[in-house]
Amino acid sequence: MKIWSSNHTFSYSWESISQAAWRKYPNPMNPNVVGTDVLSRRVDDSGRLHTHRVITTAQWPFPDFVSRLIGFDKRCYVTEYSIIDPATKTMTLRSKNVTLASWMAVEETLIYQEHPDDANKTLLTQEAQIFGSSALGIPSYFEGLVVDGMSSNASKGREAMDWVCKKIMAEMQDLAAGAQQLGAAMGFSSDTQSSV
Template identity: 40%
Template structure:
């Protein structure tokens, strides 16, 4: 098993980041994400927590050697469940690959929360647990190493793409709009 982790600070308040996250895809840097479908959305009136379940369709090149061993295609599916807590100001997303998860499990957790040192910034915390399943440990290591590197590349591109979405939305939305939208949802 390998672990990938990353932390980043966005120069926008939590309200802006958490409401913009729904518009993260499509973006020019994350062309591997081809579709995002909402499967379920629930709002808990007692806690104020919004829970959303989405299916994310991803298409990216897979090494021929891997496809030759396990078969499959270059399109895969990921299940994501998120919780937005406007009281605690947390937005947590948990995702799990659905495609070939008997050969490779990727469990990712992403959290957005206000920077404790600067409320005009939002901390992005990302952790992924990547584990390959095969009878040959050397093959598992090779698959995990390739997967971690691919995850690292996609994470960097995703962060850049989200920065462009944040910048674009900040220029088109009047000041205070995100805070008003969030208050109205409570």
């Protein structure tokens, strides 16, 4: 077993980051993610949103010879459970691979929390545990390959979150500008629009 961990501070509020997490895929930084499907969603008595999703990817960090050896077709499925707690401003995502889990299991946890000193920032704590099967012959070698890929993918994931946040901000500005133009075309002044 190998453990990988990382911490990062986003220059966006927790509200922005938690919205961006739902719109993270597709994005140009992670073209291997080809789909996300929500299997269930509910709000508990404490007001926390629980979601179960399946994420489909088109690659796995095994060398081609290993993929051929075990008969793998390159399509992978990951199950993700998340809890968003608006009271504590915490979003926790736990994921694990379904595909090839008997050969190599990866369990990842991401926790997004409002920065304690700056409400305009969000802290990300990310950890993964990688379990290689002894059937692979040298599990630590393959676990090491996955750990190496985790660092690269984590960096791409942070870039993707930044990209989505900027995209959402641009959409909000476009929407506000469109509303102002519509209001002006209908004869409303900006004072009238803000009071509506």
